[in-house]
Amino acid sequence: MKLALLGYGKMGKTIEEIAVNRGHEIVLKLEEDIDTFELDKMEIDVAIDFSVPKAAFKNITTCFKNNIPVVCGTTGWLDDYEKAVDICKKEDSAFIYASNFSVGVNLFFELNRKLAKMMNGMSDYEVEIEEIHHTQKQDAPSGTAISLAQQIITENDKKNNWQLDHAEEDEIPVKAKRIENVPGTHTVSYISKIDTIEIMHTAKSREGFALGAVISAEWIKDKKGVFTMKDVLSDQIK
Numbered sequence: 001m002k003l004a005l006l007g008y009g010k011m012g013k014t015i016e017e018i019a020v021n022r023g024h025e026i027v028l029k030l031e032e033d034i035d036t037f038e039l040d041k042m043e044i045d046v047a048i049d050f051s052v053p054k055a056a057f058k059n060i061t062t063c064f065k066n067n068i069p070v071v072c073g074t075t076g077w078l079d080d081y082e083k084a085v086d087i088c089k090k091e092d093s094a095f096i097y098a099s100n101f102s103v104g105v106n107l108f109f110e111l112n113r114k115l116a117k118m119m120n121g122m123s124d125y126e127v128e129i130e131e132i133h134h135t136q137k138q139d140a141p142s143g144t145a146i147s148l149a150q151q152i153i154t155e156n157d158k159k160n161n162w163q164l165d166h167a168e169e170d171e172i173p174v175k176a177k178r179i180e181n182v183p184g185t186h187t188v189s190y191i192s193k194i195d196t197i198e199i200m201h202t203a204k205s206r207e208g209f210a211l212g213a214v215i216s217a218e219w220i221k222d223k224k225g226v227f228t229m230k231d232v233l234s235d236q237i238k
């Protein structure tokens with residue numbers, strides 16, 4: 001498969017290594033404005049965007065207009081997600097966005113949903129989320145922490161929103177810490193006066209994120225429509 005890497009930083013380089021090992025060819029490594037390339041003259045099966053929040057929407061929609069399916073892991077641009085979905089549908093293209101492509105985190109998401117359902121109505125416990133990432137990260141909280149919060153809000157009758165640090169009673173507090181070289185750690189805690197229940201996912205490297213993105217590119221290659229990692233992993237996560 002011929003892949004375009006939109007963003008060639010820490011993730012772009014890890015994806016390249018895994019994609020080449022799985023027999024794919026990298027035909028474009030983008031680190032600047034996408035308009036500098038004539039995509040219509042290039043042969044690209046799937047584009048994988050791990051760039052920067054300010055570039056993601058333009059990168060993705062330019063691909064849709066050139067009939068190139070997109071796998072996007074860039075976080076911090078989601079105010080424009082619905083607009084991107086509309087353009088994907090209008091152009092009859094294909095799109096997967098995931099705040100986290102690792103299989104482990106997607107299992108963790110399922111655990112989070114189940115725990116949230118169990119804890120709904122347990123009024124002695126207050127929920128909070130903490131994420132820790134490397135110091136170069138541009139957005140806070142992480143896309144994964146936002147996904148975790150949204151999953152809890154869906155199950156919890158008392159929480160309607162999330163907030164960085166200081167939350168109101170109907171909001172989930174999310175703490176974002178930045179520590180050198182941490183690939184990504186997420187913890188969901190339910191805290192009462194007498195105990196704490198915690199679930200945690202710790203990424204040991206970027207390999208899991210990158211492998212999930214390449215598997216998603218292989219999966220979406222000949223499809224049309226808007227998908228999630230739940231679709232990609234439907235055979236594995238029941």
Ligand SMILES: NC(=O)C1=CN([C@@H]2O[C@H](COP(=O)(O)OP(=O)(O)OC[C@H]3O[C@@H](n4cnc5c(N)ncnc54)[C@H](OP(=O)(O)O)[C@@H]3O)[C@@H](O)[C@H]2O)C=CC1
Nearest residue numbers: 007008009010011031032051055073074075099100101209
């Ligand atoms: N969904 C998931 O599973 C994961 C998501 N992420 C997300 O992926 C994104 C990238 O992460 P990471 O690789 O660590 O970040 P990096 O900063 O290492 O890489 C971003 C790259 O994008 C380049 N870039 C800047 N402008 C553009 C542009 N207009 N078009 C294309 N590329 C551009 C940067 O170039 P330059 O340095 O020259 O500015 C840089 O090479 C982040 O949003 C992060 O949150 C990360 C890990 C997992």
Ligand SMILES: O=C(O)C1=N[C@H](C(=O)O)C[C@H](O)C1
Nearest residue numbers: 075099100137142143144184
């Ligand atoms: O920027 C990162 O590094 C990561 N970003 C994603 C996020 O914002 O959730 C996923 C992962 O945690 C690493």
